[in-house]
Amino acid sequence: MSQVFLGMPAPGAGNLFAEEQFPAAAHRELGNTQLRANLRHATHTIRDKRIRVVGELPDWEALRDAGSAIKDASMANLDQRLEEFEKNFTARGGIIHWARDADEANQIVTRLVRDTGSDEVVKVKSMATQEIGLNEHLEAQGIAAFETDLAELIVQLDHDKPSHILVPAIHKNRTEVRDIFLREMPQVDPALTNEPAKLAEAARLHLRKKFLSAKVAISGANFALADTGTLGVVESEGNGRMCLTLPETLITVMGIEKVLPNWQDIEVFMQLLPRSSTGERMNPYTSLWTGVTENDGPQNVHLVLLDNGRTRALSDKFGRTALNCIRCSACMNVCPVYERTGGHAYGSTYPGPIGAILSPLLTGIEAEENNSLPYASSLCGACYDACPVKINIPEILVHLRGEDVDSKRGKKLLPTQMDLLMKGGSWALSSGNHLGLLEKALPLGKLVAGKDKKIKKLPGIAAGWTSSRDLPAPPSKSFRDWWKSEKEGK
Amino acid sequence: MSAKDEILGRIRTALADAPRVEEVPRSYRTTSSLSEEELIELLVDRLVDYKAGVDVIDAADIPTFVASKLDAAHSVVYPHGLDTGWLQAVPESVQRHMDAPGSMLTIPELDATSAVVTSSAISVAESGTIILDGEPDQGRRAISLVPDHHVCIVPVSTIVQLLPEAMPRLEVTRPQTWISGPSATSDIELERVEGVHGPRTLDVLIVRGL
Known part of the structure; x- marks a missing residue:
């Protein structure tokens, strides 16, 4: 079995797990009325912006088709793309490290930081480092990591968790942010108001010295270009440029799925991504770097290529397109479930519709409480319509629900009520005679309903249906009986 | 087995x-x-929407406009490949620093500099994007980042409408800033705040005849 020897795809670790079943977490979050008001305001603002700028492009659908096909093609030859990227990045002075999982990536980064002699780093917002829990790991090793993206800074100062992949502090409103700054920023002006412009300025003052003196920066990457060995970071505030330009050492942590075959492919993604994420025609700053450039930027440039369950997701042929995700967050901004529960309810670093498929694909559906995530959807399909790379999220959700049911099969000693119901349903609908036999019992239902012709309480798990609505009494005979009598009557 | 071999092996298994x-x-x-x-009009519209300062001028007027943009500056940095004629009308009171590979300003020196003047490689009108690629008239990335005021020259001959039109004219392995x-930022309630x-200030001079 040479394939086994070469490595079987393994599940990911780190911050990918729901800590409780989604229904329980959602129930709790729904009770937070401030959170719901903040989320409704923010998601509706961004939806309107996105629709406006997407509508401007006559070739939006053509761009989506291209983006989806480029990602599929890249994934189909991922091993070759990565080797090609490594060759080009290395030829230009960059150093590549491979990490099988979160733990290995954390250890590599820690060692690289230690080698510089520095005990602090500045960070550009990165989903990959969030996923592997890098900040917590570094802190335990005595290395302080400073988040520099405004929203990440808010979350870090508040000792909170991100709840959105693009705007991690989307669950906070301006007054809450002001209060956090007043409480946690040592030199903040006590007269700070809640105007977003004033809050942004407070963040500038707070971080300026850090940027100018940092020796080591840690970033993620939005894409890697195989044929040139180039990395790219897309951002707005300039904190990314500061981290990517001023320190002596730059360590980037990136999932293996981010590699694109040809550098020209960014002409597609740089049209799709900004319009889908912040609803802007283009984000204020994009930085591209290829290894080391003499006299310009960091002279020690590292890249940690992270698997952490990505090969597991890749091995699922119905779910692998989830890896095509470019982390724009359009799916969560349009999702009726996300809008009401917020991102924390999903537990994992990746919330919303994409998180509901990506987290269980990376960890395996059986892992901890992730088996409830594929049900966190009404399957309305808004996410699929909004996705710039056309990931069919509803289809993958249904596929994973099936995986969940299959994974539980055979593990239980006694069949559940649902198993019995489904078995009963299967028997009843398998033949007309069976159904006819059951229909003879219809008058019984009428009897149960009583005078007001409503059934108010069903037994067992069916009680869930009647806990918030009545069931109308069944008719005295079935449609098939009625049809028969009509025909015979003629 | 090395992590690299193992991950590549996992990928091949996954793609069986x-x-x-x-x-x-x-x-x-x-x-x-x-x-x-039309290209100029589109680019201006986009840049104004981003709250950049924009002037469309003739090449002969560059010195006057650069000087007026640096009205409040006490010092300016420029890359060694920049046409120094563009700075000829800047008053003597504004200190000038040339940044060159052999004599680079330190980060604290850049932080103490009020403004930077650079040229640009190519601009995409539809998205209002100006691309710098580190050519000698644009300089290394730090000089157009640390000073708080960027005066950027955009020659009309370098404007295209669409991003795909810009790609063949870019040398991707140079460090680029778009x-x-x-x-x-839009991080607070998704409301956009500039700066x-x-x-925090971007002044773009779109130059005809250049």
């Missing part, structure tokens, strides 16, 4: 079903037919 690869459909726009005036307006860590 040999997924079929479709030809990438590229029916999106790659050429435009806008006139020079700039679409001054630094901004965070990058230059």
Whole structure:
């Protein structure tokens, strides 16, 4: 079995797990009325912006088709793309490290930081480092990591968790942010108001010295270009440029799925991504770097290529397109479930519709409480319509629900009520005679309903249906009986 | 087995079903037919929307406009390949620092400098994007980042409408910075605010005849 020897795809670790079943977490979050008001305001603002700028492009659908096909093609030859990227990045002075999982990536980064002699780093917002829990790991090793993206800074100062992949502090409103700054920023002006412009300025003052003196920066990457060995970071505030330009050492942590075959492919993604994420025609700053450039930027440039369950997701042929995700967050901004529960309810670093498929694909559906995530959807399909790379999220959700049911099969000693119901349903609908036999019992239902012709309480798990609505009494005979009598009557 | 070999092996195992690869459909726009005036108008509209300062000027007027933009500056840095004629009208009271490979300003020196003047490589009108690629008239990335005011020259001959039109004219392995307006954030209630860590003021001089 040479394939086994070469490595079987393994599940990911780190911050990918729901800590409780989604229904329980959602129930709790729904009770937070401030959170719901903040989320409704923010998601509706961004939806309107996105629709406006997407509508401007006559070739939006053509761009989506291209983006989806480029990602599929890249994934189909991922091993070759990565080797090609490594060759080009290395030829230009960059150093590549491979990490099988979160733990290995954390250890590599820690060692690289230690080698510089520095005990602090500045960070550009990165989903990959969030996923592997890098900040917590570094802190335990005595290395302080400073988040520099405004929203990440808010979350870090508040000792909170991100709840959105693009705007991690989307669950906070301006007054809450002001209060956090007043409480946690040592030199903040006590007269700070809640105007977003004033809050942004407070963040500038707070971080300026850090940027100018940092020796080591840690970033993620939005894409890697195989044929040139180039990395790219897309951002707005300039904190990314500061981290990517001023320190002596730059360590980037990136999932293996981010590699694109040809550098020209960014002409597609740089049209799709900004319009889908912040609803802007283009984000204020994009930085591209290829290894080391003499006299310009960091002279020690590292890249940690992270698997952490990505090969597991890749091995699922119905779910692998989830890896095509470019982390724009359009799916969560349009999702009726996300809008009401917020991102924390999903537990994992990746919330919303994409998180509901990506987290269980990376960890395996059986892992901890992730088996409830594929049900966190009404399957309305808004996410699929909004996705710039056309990931069919509803289809993958249904596929994973099936995986969940299959994974539980055979593990239980006694069949559940649902198993019995489904078995009963299967028997009843398998033949007309069976159904006819059951229909003879219809008058019984009428009897149960009583005078007001409503059934108010069903037994067992069916009680869930009647806990918030009545069931109308069944008719005295079935449609098939009625049809028969009509025909015979003629 | 090394982590690299193991991960590549996992990928090959995961792809054992040999997924079929479709030809990438590229029916999106790659050429435009806008006139020079229409290109300028589109770029101006986008940059103004981003809250950048924009002037459309003739090449002969560059020194006057650069000087007026640096009205409030006490010092300015410029890359060694910049046409120094563009700075000739800047008053003597404004200190000038040339940044060159052999004599680079330190980060604290850049932080103490009020403004930077650079040229640019290419601009995409449809998205209001100005691309710098580290050529000698644009300099290394730090000089257009640390000073709080960026005066950027955009020659009309370098404006295209669409991003795909810009790609063949870029040397991707050079360190690139794509700039679409001054630094901004939408992190608080998704309301856009201009001016965070990058230059808070961006003045663009779109130059005809250049």
